[in-house]
Amino acid sequence: MPTFKLNDKEIPFEPGETIIRAAWKQGIEIPHYCWHPGLSVAANCRMCLVEVKSQRPMMLPILKWDAEKQDYVEDTKPKLAPACQQAAAEGMEVSSTSDQVKQAQASVQEFLLLNHPVDCPICDQAGECKLQDYWLDHQKTLKRKQTEPVHKVKGVRFGPTIVYDGERCVMCTRCIRFNDEIVGDPVLDMRERGNTNEIVLSPGRQLDHKYSLMNEHVCPVGALTSRDFRFKARVWFLKAQTSVCSGCATGCNMFVDYDPRDQHVYRLRPRDNEAVNKHWMCDDGMLSYHRYHQERIVTGRVRTNGHLADVKIDVAMREAAALLATVEKSKIGVVLSAQHSSEDNFVLAKLAREKFGTDKLYLAALPGWDGDKILRHNDNNPNRAGATLAAGGPLRTVKDLLADVASGAVEGVIALGWASAEDAVALAPLSRAKVVVSLSSNEGALPNTATVVLPVAVHVEMSGTFVNAKGMAQPFKKAIQAPPGVKSAWETTLDLARAMGLGIDFAKLDDVRRAMPANTPAASNPGAPV
Amino acid sequence: MDSFLLLSTAAKIGFALAIIFSFAPVLIWAERRQSAMMQDRVGPVRANIKLFGINITLFGLLHPLADALKLIFKEDFVPPKADKFLHALAPIISLVPAISVFAVIPFGDVFYPELWNQHFSMDLVGPATRGTPLQIASLNVGILFIFGIAGTGVVGAAIAGYSSNNKYSLLGGIRAAGQMVSYEVTLGMSLVGCFMVYDSLLLEDMVHWQMAHMWGVMAQPIAFFVFFTAAIAETKRIPFDVPEGESEIVGGYFTEYSGMKFGMFFMGEFVEVVTSSAILITLFFGGYHMPFLNAGGWDFSFQAFGHVYLENAQIALQHWGVTLIEVVTWVLKLSLMIWFQLMIRWSLPRFRYDQIMALCWKVLLPLSLLNILITGLVIIWNNS
Amino acid sequence: MERIEEELEDESALELPTEPMRLNMGPSHPAMHGTIRMVLDLDGEIIKDVDIQPGYLHRGFEKSCERGTWAQVYPYADRLNYVSPMLNNVGFSLAVEKLIGITVPERCAYYRVILGELARIADHLTCNGAGAMELGAFTPFLWFLKVRDWIWDILERETGARMTHSFGRIGGMAKPPTETLKQDVLDILPQVEKVLLEAEGMLLRNRIFIDRTQGIGILKKDLAIEMGVTGAMLRSTGVDYDVRKAHPYSLYERFDFEVPIGHDGDNYDRFLVRTEEMRQSMRILEQAVAQMPDDGPINVEDVRIMMPPKDQVYNTIEGTIAHFKLVMEGLKPPVGEVYSYTEAGNGDMGFYIVSDGSGTPYRVRCRPPCFINLAICRDMLLDEMIADIVPTFGSVNMIGGECDR
């Protein structure tokens, strides 16, 4: 592979790659605003200027301030090149830290801050703002300009999710390019020039496509902010955990940003993975975190006199075990969930097959949504493949279960998850079963029809694996603590088995993973470092 | 027993107790206020009672009252492994003797109630005139009684230290016993010179001698210093407070005492200050003697270089007036002496235990012996 | 004066064999400053063995420093030697400045000297006063407290708090000197001198005091050096070592002052050395007040180190960014480790700081002078009497916050 030298370090590159991309691949960051690895090159921020050392550099005449003479003197300086546009060449010597470059970076940064409002206290970007970072790295001076900054529009609602602040904008056009190139919906554009330059919506449009929240993340500064995340938390308090989106079968890689103090997830962000989602995520996926905190089931529930009453978890557990004991084991139907991790499903399936001796396994899944060609998969269940894989055989549907219940073949049901394609009305026949034990994290049709409900953790509260539609097993890690007393579904299953006097011994997650079929990918693919 | 004796004795006892029990709290107040003044601060002033809408603070005099009231009702704690009987006995032993010493201290000359509004002269005292010495008991062993009784105070401290079942208390008790026994000897020896000069063991005779000649402090300066030092040591106050030694052995022998028992120790200490001051002024500062005052009234004439000056400067006073002046003089002297003791207490650091003993046996005792020798020589010289 | 027991030496054979008494002093004992426990083996009142146990005020200083920013160390540093917090402030500032490689403007250095020396006077006043108090002389102690309060008044006017100032900053001070500072300092000095004289009049030549302190708790010179003793304790043995002279920092080379040293290293010497140090501090103060420029910058003008001026924060984005960077992430010194040492109230107070280049200290080790001074206390106490613990321990000036950290 050919190489070039960046700051005396050999950088390999593929022919045709730009300097900045080759450096980025090596984990070296050349300061930039407008360049984005997933977008086309605009080269308008001029932050990435580097000095390309060649035998005969192009020298530009300049006037330089001479402190001794107290006057400007004529001088020359080499012309700098934007690293985002300059293709790398074999043997090229590039410097991003020479005096000339430093001066250029400082000047660009100062220009970008000329009209910036004093908004850090009220700006959500503070803490992860490139303007702040680069100021510290490259400018380091206080303001020289004495005059009033130019004012522009503030707080413009671009759509249901995004608000635009013209004063904070550095006109990098990343958002415009993102909408054009990735989404294919040219809803944003730029108007005017110079000081009055601003981002505008296409006439009559709103920023309302399915990837609008990505605009916040492509924006390097605080110009585009999310209405969902707005004013809720400060990013320097948040910790991140690598995880996988549970929104659909694509399995976008993401970060879970949570506050460790209150164990609350505040947002989900895309995590770069060229093989799955590149740099992007859809709105629905990013907003799916609301489910972690809303409509949660945190207590046990037992149906008495027709309605579900909250009880302590261990009470519900005992009740469930007692009720299940009244049912002939072979007549217990077990519903796996396409929303739950492979481990959850595996343990439940193992319980059914080995301890109940039943093969009445069903799969509950959401009915699917409107997918597209970008990221969204038609199947909005994250782990249909994994659940099937973990069950070790084909699974029947909930409809089949209803039929079995009606026929009396199934008298007891253990159902995992809240999601099913059927609504409450459709599930009503389920109540004819003697006992329906639901292991569910959230409210839903399935737990509502149950005799006993046992709460379980959502996927950010545990470590596990999702297998996406492409068959990639992607592990995710625990981010926040589950509500007190609530355990993950596989642990709850074990507890239930124990309460029924059936022993399945798994002490920790690794045991489960080891016990999973050897060709089940999760065990062989513990998460690569991020 | 005749009623006069009964009545007068009762009155005198009343007076003495009044002095003690008013002085002790006042002394506590004085100590606190006086130390405050020395230390550039104000001291306790805020205790007040609201009477008829007026806040009465009495310059903080109510604080000791509050202390006493509080201590009476404070929980009385006896350490579980302590000797209960001795534990309870100790504070009594240390307080009562200190009070009873007062029995022999004269606070005025003989008072004749029948002559109370006359100009007094010895001629008037007929055989029928009943007089009463202003002194509860005129014991013929006088000063020895003081030594005997006051010495039992040590037992209190020692018992307290022993019975508390606490190592600090034990150390304090041992220190107290050692120190007080040693200083008892010095105390006695220092006074031998006085006996020789005064030629009596009766305290009233001593006062009379001083009235006739000169104050003991001039006749026996060495004895005074030794006695004064020893008296402070006897009261266990700074610089001799090693038995309590707050910064070393916490509270010394009364570490384990609380409530009123502690209050009795606390009080006993101040009573001892009062009694030791009373003895001091009796022995060395002419007791109730006021210069230029005799039984008939003021007499400012004095003799020097063979001449008598101010021969006619005499003011006759009635008997009650003279007696009153004597008693007031005595109280004033007592106060001054106490004040001086307090000054010392707040100005000096404390000795170490062995230094105290060394001071006693190596300095004070030889000094008092020396004093006896000198006194003897002087007396022989005078007599010859 | 010898002890009685020594006289009895010849007759000791006559005495019955006795078991030594074991006595626990502390941690809550009036002479133990609340934080030391001594287990004494006593023969009568003679100390035969002593096990000194510190740690009752261990507050996790070093661990706590590892969880905040560099600036958040100051409140903890304040509470190390809480008798002279300003000296800790200065010491820590100098350490981080050494790590970064900056020096503060001259005016700031003078300001630090003035506040630091005031703190030193307050420190020694407290130590000597408490020492006298523990010997029973209560009155001089209260006079010292009176003057100390006036010194604290000055410090409060300058810093906003009486004793835990949190006033030092990396690269300067939190606020510039007030206009009245110089006059305040000049006003206080005669008062200090007056009280010193009065206390000396009461104590120094008083035989009781002399007996209690001279020849007690003697510290040998060589042993002291080997044990790492510093400060007034080391100087009392006759060693001429003062960080301010030996390794001048913060403009101390500009002042004309002397290092008081003692004769024998006993308690009396330590009392005298501290008294004399106060006098020298007053000399330094007079010179510093005279030399300190009235205007000029107080802080280094590097916004990566010092917070920008408030009007810049309120009005310009650059100021706000600088402010936010310092608040969110804190100051980031370069990777490395330095040991920086200053003369604090009790001696050579060193900060050994390790930076991994982040805004959080990797390790902050405080070399506590009185912890090391206390280690030698056992040698000073053996074969003394119980009562001698008080002046000896008092003159070591063990400060719990610094000793146990």
Next chain:
Amino acid sequence: MSVAVLARLQAEFGAKILETSSFRGDDEAIVAPSDWAAVAAFLRADSELVMDHFIDITAIDYPERTPQLPRFDVVLLVRSMSKNHRVRLKTRVQDGEELDTLVPVWRGANWTEREVFDMFGIRFRGHPDMRRILLYEEFVGYPLRKDYPIDKTQPLIEYRKEDNLEKLPPFGPTEGQPWNRIDWQARLEGRDMQVSPAIAVQQGQKHALSESSARAEGKPLPDEIPGKN
């Protein structure tokens, strides 16, 4: 300042002095644990160095650099009273490895070595009195190790059981967590990550979260997995 301490040491011990540096004027030499006592004794005894003034012994914990390097740095600081120079001697020891005591060289090392033992659990061979010094005997663990959680208390006596003794609402029991800027346990388990790129970098998470990390994760599985939809 007449003698260059490091040069003198290198002249005497040669390759036994593993590294030297003089960052900001602080002379530092690193030796192997086996040479620790010998070099220290030389510092004290040598007529040109005469490091007679003991200053300090302490340690630093670097859990992340294992196993490339031993976990702990033990640091000795000494000074010469007559020559007025200082040196910092360092050695690196593994967890559980014993180090020779320096008490015979400087008696002052007694308490400081005890403190190092107390705080880091590094034992000193030949130390006369290797007890805990600042903490109590009942304490389990060594608090200044990075993996000891700062708020893990080990009370000697039971707390009272009454209301309102905990932090009052809205202050939760975990208040203070974010300020604990580096959660060392999490970091050693590889999961302490800050959202803010700048803060992440300052915590040593180099580029962990910035958009420039393009590590692919998860790989497509073979098609012949049974049961695949």
Next chain:
Amino acid sequence: MGKLVNKPKYTMMERAYLPEIARGLGVSMRHFFKNTFSRRSKSEIVTVNYPEEKRIYPDRFRGVHRLTHRDDGSPRCVACLCCSTACPAQCIHIEPAEYDTSDPRYGYERFPKVFVIDELRCIFCGYCVEACPCDAIRMDTGVHVPPSTDRAHFIFDKEVLMSIPGADGTYESENPRHEPGDPSHPGLTRNHGH
């Protein structure tokens, strides 16, 4: 070489106890008489008869916190959480929230829905004041936090903090920013929606 301290020789004067004791007594007696018998102005008594007499705390004194007001009486604070970040004692708890949709500041600024300081936990280091980029929190009240009998009494919420004026009796701050209608704050006067 250092200066050898002047250690007194053990002379007869010291040996005899009395002269030096007398001198010491003299010093304390001087204090006693001066303080007891001279007028207050001449005496050396320095006691402040608190609470009847008080000393004014210096300007820089760090007392109980307060939250400054805007012209309309709302808190100056924008809940940027700098103070709680800088607080070494973690005694500040803030829950930011958005203004009501009808408020002109809606969508642009946040405000502290909950702003609580645990004054018992506070160590009065002043870092919060220093960290505030809006001059919203101050400690210049010139009042110390009064003691109380219950820990709950020290939880000062927003209303309490806003009710305390500064030492000058006002609630204003020096920060010129974020006032609607202010020239430096024109964003809100534009035609926009959130």
Next chain:
Amino acid sequence: MGALKTVMGGDAGFATTKLDALLNWARKYSLFQYPFATACCGMEFFAVAGPRYDVARFGAEAPRFSPRQSDVLWVVGTISQRQAPALKRIYEQMSDPKWVVAFGTCASCGGFYDNYTTIPGADKVIPVDIYIPGCPPRPEAVLDGLMLLMEKIEKGGNREAMTVPPRELPRLAQLRTRADTTIVSDHIGKMKEDK
């Protein structure tokens, strides 16, 4: 007191009430203190006892280093886990009636020493009557606390909580500073006549 109450005619008896009032008055002005001084606050505790603030004015100057004789336990400074048993023991050794004042932040709630070795507040181990905030509290605050304790004693009841709503506290503080009090300056200030 229980026995006395029965003797004097029950809880509501006139004599009892008067006696209680008198006793409370006495206790209020005779607070012997046990200073459990461990840390920085000890310096400020000295200052309170010192001439400037002179806690003796309230009759509370007598420090008794024997817990048996003291009425108020001042917990002055940080209480470490190692120290806690000693504190508890001392409290138990004190004889009734007794009160506890937590002096400063550390003693009240642990303050910013929120770590492996400190107790978050003395009240984790012993009951506390008065909390004095401040790190360390100003002497004025300490005197306020002392007066509060005296008020509490006067109102009777050993452990009864006084309910002062927090929102009144700053107002209270304001009043105390500004209403009918004299503003004095210290000695140095007198000479300078500037403040």
